[in-house]
Amino acid sequence: MAAPSSNASKLSQVQALVDMLRTDLQDHHLPPEKRVITLEKLKVFGRDVNQSDPIFTMEAKMLCKHAFEGTDSKSAQEAMRCLANALLKVPGTRQIFVELGYTGQAVNRYQNDSLDEEFLAGRILFLVTYATAETPKWLEEYKLANYLNDAITRHGIIYSKINKNEQPSALQDMAFTETTKLLFNLTHFAPEKVDLFSRSIPTLFKILCRRTLPSLPLQSSVAHLVNALLNLDLSSQAGCVFPSFDPTCNVARLIEVLDLSVESPNDNRNNQRNQLFNEAGAPLVTLLRKVFEISSDQAKKYMRIRLLPSDEERKNPRGKDDSLASRLLQLSTSAAALNIRQHLASMLFEVSNSNPEEFVRNVGYGYASGLLLSAGVELPQSALESLSASSDSSGRLFNPITGQALDSEPETKDPFSEMTDEEKEREAERLFILFERLKQTGVVDIQNPVEKALHEGRFEELD
Structure with a gap:
């Protein structure tokens, strides 16, 4: 909708609209259509904070009355849009909303x-959670927990009707996003009440499994769904998280989201994907860690297969192919993934049964050393010695540093094998001169290895 006329100053136009709507509360002189148009004009002005002061002060009481005490649903919804915009643009209005006492009415809209x-209502309440400590009161006294659970159930019904080639409408997706955002904040600010949402866990997983994943899932409602699950007590619904008909289906879906969210940091074409994962991937990785903690043996085995390098990958040093496990290893040490790499390393450590020796065996000491050092975990010398002779499930020995099978490592050529005796002698003279010059600098006290070899009789006189 186009902005109202700018002939008069913006502030005076905003004030005139506010006065008109306030008067309408008394005498109801505006027809419903005119009231909606007036609120729409006020909403457009409110998109820019400058010279819109009446919208962001106690005048907001007028908007609250239209939103929650009016009888015309279209006008009420337009007033709620104005309020949601105000709460987003000027955080101070959130406290005003709480003081005006309309939280209960907003909850009732659910x-x-x-x-x-x-x-x-979801957006308004989500924003107001940042301005009050009364969220536990919302959940039980205002019955918001019940209303949210019911809303999530309704979304589950929507998804159960979807065919493979269909998706929810834009409005359905937007409403679900606001509900899951609110659920996350409620469980974050009132962790002692998370059990009130346990009955929504199966539905949230059903929605996760049945909706089509976009190419960048962490840019969609999927990210908010993952966040919503993050603080819930998954163990209370373990039978639904790991259903008997397929104990790995939910785990597989979370790993599929992870797979779509990461690329090799060496692939410059996918910087956007890894940047997004670096910024928004921590909840997903944390949720996978929580799921692994309560997993059945079958689910744990599946997670190890998907997240850890396989024996087949020992043909190359760990992290050198394009598998999900290799991409995770690369990101766990990447300078471009500062926010997420510790989470990834911790997940791989926990999937390795939180056993340092098993962790090194799985990923190689080169990748494992950083996490072990930062966590203060010392690998015993005996473990290092046993790793030096470690083998994979097929019995092949592997390099404990790189994780590569020894029989797949390239043969190391003797650098002197193709040199003539004269070339070897010239190389020895060159090294002797270089070490003598280094000694003369006084920077280091070093014995010339050529001189040492000569004294030890390791030089052979040539004809």
Whole structure:
């Protein structure tokens, strides 16, 4: 909608609209259509904070009355849009909203089977959680936990009707996103109440498994769904997290999201994907770690197969191919993944049963050493000695530093094998001169190895 006329100053136009809407609360002189248009004009002005002061002060009480005390649903929703915009643009209005005492009415909007009102109420309450410590009161006294669970159930029904080639409508996806964002904040600010949302765990996993994943899942509602699961007590619904018909289906879906979210840091074409993962990937990795902790043996085995390098990959040093495990290893030491690499290393360590020796055997000491050092975990000398003779499941010995099978390592050529005796003699003279010059600098006290070899009789006189 185009902005209202700029003939008068913006501030005076905003004030005139606010006065008109305040008067309408008393005498209801505006027809519903005119009231909606007036609120739309005010919403457009509110997109820019400059000269829109009346929207962001106690005048917001007028908007609250239109939003939660009016009888016209279209006007109420437009007023809620104005409020949501104000709460986003000027954080100070969140405290004003709490002081005006309209939180309970906003919660009640979740009872309606309306995607528009779920979207708007969800966004308003999500923003207000940052301005109050009363979230536990919302959950039980205002019954918000029940309303949120019911809303998630309704979304589960929507997804259960979707065919493979269909997706939820844009409004359905937007409403679900606001609900999951609110759920995350509620469980974050009121962790003692997370059990109130346990019945939503199966539905959230069902939605995760049945919706089509976009190419960048962490840029979609999938990321908010993962966040919503993060603080919940998954062990309370372990039978649904690891269903008997397929104990690995939910784990497989989370790993699929992970697979779509990471690329090799050496592939410059996919910097955007890894940048996004670096910024938003920690909840996904943390959720996988929580799931592994409560997993059945079958699910743990599946996670190890998918997340850790296989014996087949020992043909090359660890982290040198394009498998998911290799990409995770590369990111766990990448300077371009500062926010996420510690989370990745910790996940790989835990999937290795939190056993330092097993961790080194799985990923190679080169990758494992950083995490072990930062965590203060010391690998015993006996373990290092046993690793030097370690073998994979097929019995092949492997290099404990790189993780590569010894029979796959390139043969090391003797650098002197193709030199003539005269060339070897000239090389020895060159090295002798270089070491003598180094000694003369006084920087280091070093014995010339050529001189040492001569004294020890390791030089052979040539004809």
